[in-house]
Amino acid sequence: MTTRTAPSKRALPLAAALAAGALVLAGCSGSGSSGGAEPKTITFAFGATNDQDKAAYSGLATAFAKTHTGVTVTPQNLPAQSYPSTIGTRVQGGNAPDTFQSEGGTGQSYSIIPFAKAGQLLPLTDSAILSALPSSQKELWVYNGKAYGVPLGSNANGVIYNDDLAKSIGVDITAATSLDGIIAQCGKARAAGKTIYGLAGGATANNAFFALGLATSTVYGPDKNWNTKRAQNTVTFAGTKGWRTALESIKKMFDAGCFQDGAASAGFDALTNGASSGKILGFFAPSNAAKEIMDAAGGHVKLVILPIAAPGGTKTYLSVSADQSVSASAKTKSPQLAQEFLKYIVSKDGQEAYSQAVGTIPVTADASTKLLPQFEPVKDLIDANTVRGLPSTDWTNVKVYNDLGNGVQGILTGQLTVKQVLQQMDADWG
Structure with missing residues (x-):
């Protein structure tokens, strides 16, 4: 991890802050593997609590699709009040969306590591993804040496x-x-x-x-x-x-x-x-x-x-903390496309686009990264690594x-x- 992100693996679900708790999932798609060429359309489900978050999530889908000819990423903004508990039920039931907002680590109903242990998430085999994860928080996304999610940014x-x-x-x-x-x-x-x-x-x-x-x-x-x-x-x-x-x-x-x-x-x-x-x-x-x-x-x-x-x-x-994440279902019919989408999210371009839209800190940030003005009072704490x-x-x-x-x-x-x-x-x- 760089000097602008947390040195420990502890984090807090974003839903714990201003959203009133957990978020409801309506129907999403994506399940089952199939032979032949994989579909070029995937779903991306999230529980945005405001227009700003909805635009940022949708913007990731749009930006990725623009650089991948013939590819469609369909955003699905799902009711925010019960998202974590309901996405947990969907993942465990094998009918999760292709890609979806998740929570790093353990301890929440939509946390990545328990899903990974149960074989319910797509293992991300691209070495570029594993190397891009903040080194001091890899436990949030990595199980048995394989990555099962990527961070959206640091808060x-x-x-x-x-x-x-x-x-x-x-x-x-x-x-x-x-x-x-x-x-x-x-x-x-x-x-x-x-x-x-x-x-x-x-x-x-x-x-x-x-x-x-x-x-x-x-x-x-x-x-x-x-x-x-x-x-x-x-x-x-x-x-x-x-x-x-x-x-x-x-x-x-x-x-x-x-x-x-x-x-x-x-x-x-x-x-x-x-x-x-x-x-x-x-x-x-x-x-x-x-x-x-x-x-x-x-x-x-x-x-x-x-x-x-x-x-x-x-x-x-x-x-x-960089706990807010995106994962892919083990049942997706488009595993290569889903992995490419997650690779974009954790890339420098994806991180900067999302962070500028919602006011977070890119996990790719370093000492030369210009933070938004609201971070000025805590800049010294961040630069001095006085963070947990x-x-x-x-x-x-x-x-x-x-x-x-x-x-x-x-x-x-x-x-x-x-x-x-x-x-x-x-x-x-x-």
Whole structure:
């Protein structure tokens, strides 16, 4: 991997950020091998949550087809609310689309590695694909030495922040500000009729994303191999101080008024409504959300990306992950064409086209790559390699992640303690 991507294999599903969880799959095509010349048409299924993502996915299909005479890639934008769980069912049932949006690693219902182990994905035999994968995250796409998916790009997982609005009310937060320094300013934001952060506390995805962002610094910053140790049963969630600190910090922020009123039960609409009305200064999401909002505002709003800050005395790490991926079905009737399409996606041209469209970082980026302006506040963190991924892609199952998100809500409402949440995650781990 280059200097602009995460040095660890941990990542977080993009659906965990602004999309409300998992996405519904309607009918797709592609299954079964056949003799003779393979068809020159394949399907490409995805669960775009907005027009920007839909255009970026469709743009990949169009750009690839333009350079391959007689080839058609048919985009299929499928209902976003249940995509991960339903694509999992389709893949396991042998009637998946030819190519489709997937999740690197393990731990989610549409993760690549479990599908690969079950023989449900097309092995990508082109050496150019394997060599193009970011070296320090190959575990997300490679099983038994073979690649079964390619990344769409890297996201910085942090805070989408309106710095101009913040400064207009005397709130000053930078990438170097500690969590304690942020909490100290929550009262000032409240006095101006705003809150520093919006939180969709009723949405498991947003809660888990936020908690994992804190743990990026409190757990994985000091020990990037924590997941490996958990798999070996040499550490536990409940027994790790960094995990306790992460969840206790969320309650401290809640008590200090750092989130909007009703945050414990709010949905994702609270984030979009709060941001568009100027009532919240920032919210927790992958970096591509910044471009989406700025584009929708027609250039009238300037947003930047900040890390999810660590408590005072703890070094802040930025979460950068390349977990959002594309795979091909083992049942496709056009394996060569499907592989060529995935090869294009991970190429320099494919990566740059997609990243410019959605506001991510190409996995092919190096120190000379010009990042979009919203990355300026975290550029030093990226260049200094002060980054980690998010752990959910190599957790044992999705229940660990879901119970983290549900547990955060329980902590905010007083129905659960930090200890109970972490003990439940240990029980989920198995």
